[in-house]
Amino acid sequence: MFLRVHVALAPGELPGEGLPPQNVVVIDVFRAATTMAAALSHGCEMVIPVLTPEEARERARRFSEGQVLLGGERAGEPIPGFDLGNSPLEYTAERIAGKVVILTTTNGTRALLAAAAAGATAIAVGALVNVKAIAHWVEAQGRDLMLLCAGEGGSVSLEDTVCAGLIVDRLATGGAPLDLxxxxxxxxxxxxxxxxxxxxxxxxxxxxRHLTRAGREADLAACLSLDVCPLVPLLRGGAVSAA
Amino acid sequence: MFLRVHVALAPGELPGEGLPPQNVVVIDVFRAATTMAAALSHGCEMVIPVLTPEEARERARRFSEGQVLLGGERAGEPIPGFDLGNSPLEYTAERIAGKVVILTTTNGTRALLAAAAAGATAIAVGALVNVKAIAHWVEAQGRDLMLLCAGEGGSVSLEDTVCAGLIVDRLATGGAPLDLxxxxxxxxxxxxxxxxxxxxxxxxxxxxRHLTRAGREADLAACLSLDVCPLVPLLRGGAVSAA
Known part of the structure; x- marks a missing residue:
């Protein structure tokens, strides 16, 4: 019984609906997936991914004040009026423990919502910080897998390709028979x-290189820290929380 | 002045029209690009790529009998009633010297026609057999470049990725300043x-692996022969001929 493993190197490959039964791991190393992992590690109750800043503000009204924070970016920069940007370093326990974060980013949250719309069986969030945890989850699930790279503006991104490949390599060396x-x-x-x-x-x-020019070297260091997070963020019922 | 070089790992990335000014090299190692290079090397006058077997038969009627041959495949197999399949080994001088070949294949000819529809400035056909020739052509052109992998059924194919990468590597080591x-x-x-x-x-x-199961090992050997062909097949006015 071979586990089929495919990497969608850019999100355009995902069908709008009718995905054959499989789990999907959405990968966005710089930075949304790393940020979600950081938020959940620091006690955030859940992260709700939405497509637009307007939708984020609308969703926030359903929560009581003090319970919810708005986070995200456009073109890599914080969104005016939002509580948090898309830097994993901002998502400290002081800021987000016990809170709900509504997050909208250019590539990562969009890919997550696309995976849900396509009908993925289960959806996890992967980055370099939790490669090992994701590989263990995939092995425990024993289900065909698509690693969906969020990429950059619809195109292939090197870091998401590397992250997907590290997960594939860990699965392959783990001994499970794979059909790659x-x-x-x-x-x-x-x-x-x-x-x-x-x-x-x-x-x-x-x-x-863009993030470096924007002064975000510290974010890059956080995003490039391999296997520092043991969590598997899962998208269930429209919200991301730890498995 | 940097030459921008991009690889479209799967053909779906190409816009339907309105491509920014750039040359496109369509890559289809197994087997259409290799077959076109073989045909032109052996004296074929031109290869006309078309989408469907029906279109191929219709186009053939515009030529006098004996001047034109029908070639191509569906699911890797020859098309009933056609003169030639998609094996480069069939395109010998005895069969095709001085002739026009109308070719329809699943991925390669489709990608060629898509590059033309998108508005590429110039369109070349690349395979492992002519990596060096393609690199020289690109350098002489001095224009931004997309290497368009025909892939397999819309998905990424390893051999086309390798071929595109060999062209990129040759350009990069050639000394021209590149923006990859x-x-x-x-x-x-x-x-x-x-x-x-x-x-x-x-x-x-x-x-x-599919072609091997179908008994086409000899085709694979021909397609994996690096730099044995000095030609650059170019698509101009709907027909492919040597530069």
Missing amino acids: SDAAGVSRCVARDYRDRLGDLRTDSRWA | SDAAGVSRCVARDYRDRLGDLRTDSRWA
Whole structure:
């Protein structure tokens, strides 16, 4: 019984609906997936992904004041009037413990909502910080898998490809018999090249270079920290919480 | 002045129209691009790519009998009533010298026609057999470039990714200042891994495994022969001929 593993290197590959039965891990290393993992690690009750800032404000009205915070970015910058940006470093226990965060980002939250609309069986959120945890979850689930790279503006991003490939590589070396798509093989190949030099993603990834120019080197360091988070954030009923 | 180089790892990334000014190299290693290069090497006057077998038959009627041959495949197999399949080994001088070939294949000819519809400035056909020739052509053109992988059924194919990456790597080591997209970096990374073991594509590529099961090992050997063809097939006015 082979576990089929595919990597969608860009989100456009996902069908609008009617996805064959499989689990989906949405990957967005810089920065939404890392931010969600950080938020849940620091006691955030749940993260609700939404498409637009307007929708975020509308959803916030359903909660009592003090219970909810607005977070996210557009073009990498904080959204005017929001409580939090998209830096994992902002999501400290002091700010978000016991709170609900409504999050809207350009690529990550969009890919999460697309995976839900497509009909994925279960949806997890993956980044470099929780590669090992995601691999364990996938093995425990024993279900066909799509690793969906959120990418950048619809295009392939190097860091998400590397992250997907590290998950594939961990599954492959874990001993479970896998049926890898060519894209999964491509990702694994790239991951093995970058595995021992993840810091090079700071210069080799286009979006990392943008974030560096925007003064967000500390965010990059947080996002490039491999396996520091044991959580598997899961999207269930429209909200992301720890498994 | 940087030359921008992007790799579209799957053809769905190409816009239906309105592509910004750039040249496109359509890559389909197994087998249409290799077959076109073989046909032109052996004296074929031109290859006319069309979408469907019906269109191929209709176009053939515009030529005098004996001047034109029908070629192509569906699901990798020859099309009933056609003169030629999609094996580069069939396109010998005896069969096709001085002739026009009307070709319809599942991925390669489709990607070529999509590049033309999108408005590419110039369109070349690349495979492993003519990596060096394509790189020289790109350098001489001095224009922004998209390497468009035909892929397999809309998905990423390992062999086309490797071929695109070999072209990127040759351009990068050629000294011209390049601005590589993340996808171009991904391809280059995979190409450097496979460069000295192209034969492993026989087992690592899904479509290669299919062709092997179909008894087409000799085709694979022909398609995996690096730089044996000095030609750059160009699509101009609806027909592919040597530059």
